[in-house]
Amino acid sequence: DQNELDYPFKLLEYFNGFRVSKVIFTACELGVFDLLLNSAEPLSSRTVARELGTSPDGMERLLDALVGIDILEVEVADGTALYSSTDVASLYLAKGSAKSLHDMIIYQSQTIYPLWSNMADAVREGRNQNQKTFGLPPEDVFQAIYRSEEEMLKFMGLMNSSWVLDGHDVVTAFNLSGFQTIVDLGGCTGALAREMAQAYPSSSVTVFDLPRVVEAAQQHFSQENQAVAFHTGDFFSGEIPAADLYVLARILHDWPEEKCLKLLRKIYDACKPGGGVLLVEAMLFENRRGPIMAQIFSLNMLVQAEGRERAPSEYSHMLSKTGFHNIQVCRTGKSYDSILAIR
Numbered sequence: 001d002q003n004e005l006d007y008p009f010k011l012l013e014y015f016n017g018f019r020v021s022k023v024i025f026t027a028c029e030l031g032v033f034d035l036l037l038n039s040a041e042p043l044s045s046r047t048v049a050r051e052l053g054t055s056p057d058g059m060e061r062l063l064d065a066l067v068g069i070d071i072l073e074v075e076v077a078d079g080t081a082l083y084s085s086t087d088v089a090s091l092y093l094a095k096g097s098a099k100s101l102h103d104m105i106i107y108q109s110q111t112i113y114p115l116w117s118n119m120a121d122a123v124r125e126g127r128n129q130n131q132k133t134f135g136l137p138p139e140d141v142f143q144a145i146y147r148s149e150e151e152m153l154k155f156m157g158l159m160n161s162s163w164v165l166d167g168h169d170v171v172t173a174f175n176l177s178g179f180q181t182i183v184d185l186g187g188c189t190g191a192l193a194r195e196m197a198q199a200y201p202s203s204s205v206t207v208f209d210l211p212r213v214v215e216a217a218q219q220h221f222s223q224e225n226q227a228v229a230f231h232t233g234d235f236f237s238g239e240i241p242a243a244d245l246y247v248l249a250r251i252l253h254d255w256p257e258e259k260c261l262k263l264l265r266k267i268y269d270a271c272k273p274g275g276g277v278l279l280v281e282a283m284l285f286e287n288r289r290g291p292i293m294a295q296i297f298s299l300n301m302l303v304q305a306e307g308r309e310r311a312p313s314e315y316s317h318m319l320s321k322t323g324f325h326n327i328q329v330c331r332t333g334k335s336y337d338s339i340l341a342i343r
C-alpha cells in the first residue's frame with residue numbers, strides 16, 4: 001500500500017492498539033460509562049473525577065482520549081469542557097446497559113492483558129503462560145482459569161456477555177427445531193442455552209458443566225435461567241446425558257486434537273442415529289487470510305489454554321473421523337460461526 005510507505009499510519013495505529021484498549025478498560029473499571037449513562041446532563045471532568053474519586057488531571061486526560069477514539073462526545077462552552085456518552089458507549093460499555101460488554105472488558109483487562117505480556121514466551125515455547133503469569137501449572141487449564149471463586153465468576157461473566165452479540169445468530173444458523181432435547185456441553189452460565197431455549201421453545205435445553213461452575217451459574221446467573229435445566233459432570237472423565245443434539249460452543253478451541261477427538265467420540269457414542277452435534281467457534285478462513293479476530297483468538301488459546309482456532313475443514317475432518325456425516329458450515333459474518341453434523 002503506497003500510502004503506508006509514505007507514512008505508516010496503520011502501523012502506528014496498531015502499535016497504539018494496546019493503549020487504546022487500556023483507555024476503554026480503565027474507563028470501564030472506574031465506572032465512567034455508568035456515571036455518564038445515569039447523568040441527565042453532560043458532565044465536566046472535575047465532576048466526573050469527584051464522583052468517581054480520581055485525580056482531576058488523570059480524569060481529564062482519560063476523558064479526552066475517549067473523545068479521541070469516538071467513545072465519548074465533548075462540547076466546550078465558556079472554557080469548560082462537558083463530556084457525554086455516545087450511543088455506542090451507552091449501549092455496550094455501561095455495566096447496566098442493555099447489551100453490556102462490561103464483564104468481557106473486565107476479564108480482558110485483568111486476566112487476558114497480563115497473560116498477553118508473556119506472548120513472546122508463549123510463541124517461543126508453544127504453550128500457555130499460566131505458570132509465568134499466575135504461578136499455576138500449565139497442564140490444567142481450567143484449574144488456572146478457575147484459580148479462585150472471584151476469577152471463576154469473572155470468567156463466567158466473560159462467557160455470559162459474548163452471547164449478547166452473537167448468540168442469536170449462531171443458534172439460528174441452522175433450523176434446529178427438530179431436535180427435542182438439546183445439551184450444551186460446557187455450557188457455563190447458560191447464556192447460549194437461553195438463546196437456544198428462546199429460538200426453539202418446544203425443545204428442552206440443558207447446560208452440562210463442572211459442579212462448581214453449575215453451582216455458581218445457579219447462584220449468580222439464576223434469575224436469567226428459568227428456561228434451561230442444569231446437569232453436573234465432567235465431559236472427559238464421566239458420563240454425558242442423553243440428547244438429540246449436543247452443543248459444543250468454544251469447547252474444542254480449548255483443546256488439542258486428541259482431546260477433541262476423545263470428546264467427539266464420546267458424543268458420537270451417546271448420540272442416536274439422526275442426532276447431531278453443533279460446533280460454535282470463531283473459524284479461520286481456509287486461505288489463512290483472516291478473520292483477524294479468529295487469528296487473535298488463536299494466539300489467545302496459545303497463551304491461556306491448550307487449543308487453537310481452526311478452519312472449517314479441520315473441524316469437518318475431526319467430525320468425519322469420528323463418524324459424523326452431513327457436515328454443514330455456516331459463517332455468520334460475526335465473530336462466531338456454526339457447524340452442524342449428524343450421526
Ligand code: SAM
Nearest residue numbers: 159186187188209210213233234235236249250
Ligand atoms: N460454552 C460456553 C460458551 O461458549 O460461552 C463456555 C465455553 S468455556 C471456553 C469452556 C467451558 O467448558 C467452561 O464453562 C468450563 O467450565 C467447561 N469445562 C471445562 N472442562 C470441562 C469438563 N471436563 N467437563 C465439563 N465442562 C468442562
